[in-house]
Amino acid sequence: MSSWREERRRDNAAEAEQRRLSEEHRAKLRREERRKDREEKRDDKKEQRRDRAQRRQARAARREKTLTPGNVYRKGTLFLVALSALASLPAQVLHFVAIHWMLFPIGPAVEGAAWVMAAGVAYADERKLPVWVRWLLRGLSLSAAAFAANINYQYGLSLTEHGVSPGNAQVAGLGLAAVTLGGPLFFEVRQWVLTLTTSTADPKKQAETKARAKHEKRRGKKFKDVADRQQQLLLAAPFGTLKPEDAWARAWWDVKGAPVSVTADVIADRLDAEADVSAVLAYAEKTPERLAVELFLADVFGPEGGDGGSTGALSGKPSGGPRDGTSKGRTALGGKGKRPDRSTAETEPQKPLSEADLEAVRKLAGALGGTERLSARNVREAIGCRNEYALRLRDAVRAEKKD
Structure with missing residues (x-):
């Protein structure tokens, strides 16, 4: 009998423990549900606040756009x-x-x-x-x-x-x-x-358009022959197949015979400047050691044509560049900015200055308004000689003016 009662008490205790656990579990579930409800309500309120803020921003944007x-x-x-x-x-x-x-x-x-x-x-x-x-x-x-x-x-x-x-x-x-x-x-x-x-919606583009139109007008006025040739090319080509700048480059080559911005006068001036630089560099390289070596070689091997290489070496005059009509002029490399070979040019005799040529240069200086306006180019064009001879004529007439 006592064992039955003991077993009954254990059963009751187990049932009570089970009921307690069940109550705790249900309470925990209720708390979890309330927490989830609170979070959902919180999220809903946040979403509503975000929606209201977005609507306010949209209204402000529309109002700002409308009230410009x-x-x-x-x-x-x-x-x-x-x-x-x-x-x-x-x-x-x-x-x-x-x-x-x-x-x-x-x-x-x-x-x-x-x-x-x-x-x-x-x-x-x-x-x-x-x-x-x-x-x-x-x-x-x-x-x-x-x-x-x-x-x-x-x-x-x-x-x-x-x-x-x-x-x-x-x-x-x-x-x-x-x-x-x-x-x-x-x-x-x-x-x-x-x-x-x-x-005036795009002032930068408008300024660029005006500058381009001004450039086209000035270029057409300055190079009228090239502009006429450009118009011929544009009219001859099918519409839209030839760009104006490409037509200008082709027209320049057709009229001037050179790339854009290059003319025969530009090339001649460049060659004159290169010859002058070569002559100055040749004179600057006549150091005492170089003169001593040239004198030694002249004593050992003898003069190479003319009236003696040593005399020419000691004269101290620029010896680069062409000589006269019978001697070698500017070499192929010299015409491209390279220094000409002076190993033989320095010992060749210079063509004496003709009195008729000097008189022609004097008249040219008078026509130009002074010897300071003389250049190797205009002297060469007036006399019809090589650049080195023209430089000597120019320097001689300038020297006469100083004297």
Whole structure:
């Protein structure tokens, strides 16, 4: 009996423990559900706050976009135009209806003509029509508006017949005439502003376009023969197949015979400068050691033509560059900026200066306005000689002037 009771107590204790665990589990589940509910509500509130913030930002963006000076001006002008039409049209209708009821369409027709012509000006600006078309439409629009304004003014003065004082009637007439003319004028000014705004939308691009046009004009004026040849190439080629710059490069080569910006005079001046530099470098390299070696070689092997290499070596004069008509001129490398071979040129005799050539150079200096204007190029062109001989003639005439 005692064992049964003991077993019963254990069963009751186990059931009580099971009930306690079940209650704790259910309490834990309820707490977890309440926590999840709170988190969901918190997330919903955050989502609602985010949505409200996004809507506020969207409204602010729309408001900012709508209230820009450009939009306010465009929409405000249209609003004023609508008000002017509403104020002027009834007076037009009443004026003509008072004459006869069948004249009712005249008022809207006159008022509408002014607005249709004003819209035509905007359409002409959009399509880039000739200027005379725009001014014709403007004249028609303002003529219709002026006619309607005169009718409204007369209608305002006629209000004295309905008990309005003369002063107030005149004010009414002036007001009706002002709004009748003001509507088309406001619309026209609006169109001018929009057209100017479109043309100056990209000032950097506009400045570049102006600079390019100025460059093309100056280049065509400076090199007219090349510009004419460029136009021939562009007209001869199929439309759009030849770029203007490519046509200019080809035209320059056809006319000048050289790449762009290079001419025969430029090449001649370059060769003259290279010859002068070669002569100066040759003179600068005559160090005492070099002269001693040249004298030693002359003593051992003898002079190489002329009246002795040692004399030429000791003269101390520049010996680079061409000599005369019978000697070697500028070598192939010398013409390209390379120093000519002076191993034989330094010992060759120089052609004596002719008195006739000197006299010709003196006359050339007189024609140019002084010996300082003499150059190897113009002396060479006047005499028809090599560059080295021209340099000697120029230096001789300059020396005479100094003496």
